[in-house]
Amino acid sequence: MSRALVALALLAAALLPLALESEGYAIHVLTLALLFAALGQAWNIVGGLANQMSLGHAAFFGIGAYAATILQIRFGLSPWLGLVVALALGGLAAALISLPTMRLRGHYFALATLACGEVMRVIANTAAPLTGGPAGISVPFGAEGVWMMRFEGGRPIYWLMLGALVVVTVVFEVIRRGALGYRLRAVRENIAAAEAIGVDTARVKLQAAVISGALTAALGVLYAQFNFFFDPDTVFGVASISVRIALMAIIGGIGTAAGPILGALIVIPLEEFANAALSDRAAGLSQLVYGAVLIAMVLVEPRGLMALRFSWTFRPRRASA
């Protein structure tokens, strides 16, 4: 995409909420889509560039949401400072998780990260004095103001999420085009060859994990400020966060900057629509549709929608075993 096109899209995205009702449902759905686009983009650094299929990103997301909210409740700390704390804690957690999981690949890496997310969920459920336990935790109500991230109407938080998406996307693009991106792709394509030409593969993977974890934790803070209430099973959930984050990138197109954005803009509104339309009639139907779409996507084009654009013109058929 050309620069002008990107600038135009960004301008349209920034102006869009002015055309929508400020407390409306549409702006709520779009804000959520922007959040998940940003999350998918952060995941993309590890999942897309290094091809490490993390199923445990909820660990970082939940750490950010809990850390900032607890600090705000206990010490009245501004969420902006909570954001800084979350970046640090998310990066630290990612470094700690990387130590035992770094050598693992493919299925093993997915399994290990999945378990890491689950560990955090159990801890958050058990440490009730700090986290509120399974009953969940609420962001305290306070006076409106930018400093406490408390806004009137839905527009400011929309712009905040848009800003977050831009920041995460820029980070992703800088990494992808820079030396780290090339090293990550070398690790993805052939780790032995990467080692042989002098890439410190452990260090490269650690860097990617820490950046991705820190960004994901920061987005957890924004989620807390957007939703006001959450519990361990939501923010540390496998299906609600870990799989969903990865899904944005996979449906859109793994390893590309546009992929998670495209994925989130399709999946989140679809999910919300399906929930609104189907959940009265039969519990579980909307989720069933969601699962079926995922299966269909994986079978039709595992490289995501971004790849479909090219395959319309030329499509070599893969022989199935």
Place this chain on the structure above:
Amino acid sequence: MLSLAQAVLDGVMIGGVYAVISMGLTLVFGVMGIVNFAQAQFLMLGMFVAWFAWRFLGIDPLLGSFLAFGAIFALGWALQATLFRRVLAAPPVAQIFLTVGLIIVLENSALLLFGSEFRSVATPYQTASLRLGELFVNVPYLAAFLLSVVCGGLLWWFLDRSWFGRAMRATAQDPMAARLMGIDAARMHRLAFGLGVGLSAFGGAAILPYLTVYPTVGSQFSVLMFTVVVLGGLGSIAGAVVGGVAVGVIQSVSTLVFPIQLQNLVLFLLFIAVLALRPEGLMGGSR
């Protein structure tokens, strides 16, 4: 000391069932190289089959387990023929997310069809226990354990002695060579997948007398099954037996030391530790 002995005894019996439900997971991986994240959801389906067989046909869940095996075997066969066949040569991302999609579909299909309530069976032996010196043997545990031993024995005979078993192992080792020997590899894959999910369904039915079934019951067993197979080495049937008993004993003994909410935490940490230190499993070696 006595409570420790009791915990170990309970752990061994529960672990026997864990071995059987995890054998399915390890078999699918061993033959096709696919990690089925939705394996525990087939266990859930097996529990439902056994529950309905008990409720409407009056069949005891221990007998119903064979019915559950048959029904879920057929489902697995069909899924391999339609869905999994297409991702055999695909990168791990496609395999992982196909099975993750299947979790969502299976759980929500069960929710739609059967509702979210908890269902349990009533059997005459439900609260019975035998005395073994100072120890008590819980009869439902014992029944499930014995059934698992029978099932494990049959599986061993099938894989080790029958022509189909040998053909399946040949396919696992080298699909191309197996094909050259006149083995229909695609058929072996269907058989392996049906057998794999059928075993988990069988185990699910066997534990129904002491548990309840509901659509998301599988998630309780997911990490547990993965811990079992990773402990024993992915793809190793004998490893699943050792891993199953080990996990059963660890789980049972850890309740003596830790509060019940942390029971799973012990399992998760063990799982991560094994993956980090010995991803090839405690038994070592390949397959």
